[in-house]
Amino acid sequence: MSELSIVAYLTDIEHWLTLEGCNELEGEALEQFLCSVDTRRARKSLIKLMETPDATRSVKRRLSALRSLYGYLMKIEKVEHNPFKAVQVPKDGQYLPTFVNADLLTRHIERLYKEAEEEPTSEGKRVAWQRAFVVDLLFQTGMRRAELLGLHLEDIDTTKGELKVLGKRNKERIIPLGPLICQKIDLYLGYRSPKVETEVFLLNDEGKPAKADYVYKVVKEALAPLPQYSRKSPHILRHSFATAMLNNGADLMSVKELLGHDSISSTAVYTHTTFEELRKMYNAHPRSRESSKERRTNHEDEGTGSQL
Template sequence: MYIDAFLKYLRYERNYSEHTVQAYAKDLMQFEAYAKEHQEGVFKPVLVDADIVRNWIVYLLEDHIQASSVNRKLSSLKSFFKYLMKQGIVSANPLRLVNGPKAKKALPYFVKESDMEQLLDGDGFDEDFEGVRDRLIIELLYDTGMRRSELAGLKDVDIDYGSMLIKVTGKRNKQRLIPFADGLKDMLCIYVEKRNDEIGAVGGSLLVKKSGKPINTSDIYTVVKKRLGEIPTLSKRSPHVLRHSFATSMLNNGAELNAVKELLGHNSLASTSIYTHTTFEELKKVYHAHPRAKKEGGHYGN
C-alpha cells in the first residue's frame, strides 16, 4: 500500500521515467520482503529502525550484492521514507544515521614489467624518424610516469642532459623535476639528432610530426594504443596505463610512496596510495626502484 502510493507519486507528480520507477519498485519490494521477516509478516514502516536497515545491508553484502548496488537501494529507501515523513506516516527517517558500504575503487590498470621489457627491447619499432619517435614516446611515458598532456608540452629546453632531469609542467602550471636514466638519455639524443637531420628547426618542441608541427595529445594516444596493442593479454591501452605502470613498478621495486607522489605530481598522498595494490605480494628489496633504470644503469629512487 505505502510503496504503491510512493511509486504513483514518482510517476505522476515527479514525472520519473517508467524505467526509474521500476528500479525504485524493485529495491523497495526487496526491502519490504526482508522487513516482513522481522515484523511478523506485516510491513509497517513506522516500526522500521536503523538496526533493520543495517541488518539488511549485511544481508545484501553477504548475498554478494556489490556495494554500489547496495548504496543505490539505500538511496531508494531513503527517498521512500522522506515521502512517508511528508505524508505524516512516520516521524523520522530511519536511514538518517545509516551509512552505506564504501564502494571499492577500480584498481589502476597496468602493464606487467616483463611485457614492457619485451615491447621496448624488441624489434617492433622501425629505425626511421617515426619509429624512433614512437619508441621514445612509450619510453618517456613508462620511465617518467608523466601525463600525455605533459609529454605533448615538453620543450627541448626542458631536458637537462647534464643533471639528467626533465622539467614537467603539470596541472595548474605546477612544475616538477623528474630524473631519468642513462638509457633514456641515449634515446633522447638519438631522437633529437634524427629529428634535426630530417625535420630541421621545429620551434623548440621536443616531439614533432614529420611535418615539423608539434605532436598533440591525440597523436600520443594513437601511438600508445597501437604499440600497446602488440601485447595480446592487455585489454586496456592508453597513455594513462603507462602512468599506472610507472607508479606500480616504482613501488614494487622499493620506491617510497611519498617519492612516487612527487614524481607523479599528485597533490594528495591518497591519490598515490591506490598503486600499492600489488606491492604486498611483489615488493622486493632492490637497489634501483625502476626496472628500466636498473637495467640500463640509471639511478631512480637514489
C-alpha cells in the first residue's frame, strides 16, 4: 500500500472516530471501543457516513478503510471478527436513497400528534391528527404511496396485527403491525363518519377517497420543518423504514420481503422466512414498540372528538 493510501485510510478512520464521538480516546480506552463494535454498530456507522455531505463519493472508501482496520485487528488477535464485513458497500455510481434518521423522525411524528391536539377547533384537530397519522403509517409499514391508496377496510386486521398490501405486479404481501400503530389505526377508523360509504381506507381532509397528490402534499408539509432533508416525498418514509429496520438488526432478506421487493439473488433463502419471524424482525423498528406510558395515556391523549 502506498504512503498516500495509508494517509487516506488513517484520515478516514479518524473521520469515523469523530462521528462516533471517540476521536479523543487513546490507549486502553480506544482499544475497548474498537473491541466493542459489532455488526449492528457497524451498520449504524454506515448510516452516519451516508448522512455526511460527501457521502456518495466517500462512503465506499471509508468502509474499505474500516474493513482494513478490523482485518488488521483480527490479524494481531485484538478482535475475533470484522464487524464491517457484513456491511454492504454501495457500488460506484449507485444511488443512495434519501432517508430520515429514525430517532429524529420518531420525535418529529410525536411532535406532529402533539401539535394536532393543540389545534383550537375539533375540525382542525381531526385534520392535523390524520395528517400525522399518514406520515406515521408510511414510516411504520414501509408501504409505497400507491399501496396505501389501494388499501380497503377489509385489508386491515388490528386484532391480528396484520396489513394486506397489493404491491407491484399485483403481488400480495402481509405486513405485521406493532401495537402502537394498531391503536392509531383503530382511532382513525373510529373517527370515520358513519355516512362515509366507501370501503377505501384512506380518506382526504374532506372525507373522500384520497388521491396521490393528497399523500404527497401531506408528507411534504409534514417534513418541511426538517430542512436538512432536501427531498420530502412519501418514498423517503419507505427508505427510512428500511434503514431503521436494518440499522436495528433486521436481516436484509426479511426487510426486502416486508417491502415487497424481489429477491436479489437466486441463492437467497427467501421462502424459509416465516411470517412469525417477520413479525419478530418488525419489532426491530423503533416505532413498533409501544411504551407503557403510551399504553396508559393513549385514550386520554389521542382522542380528537371528531369524525372523518
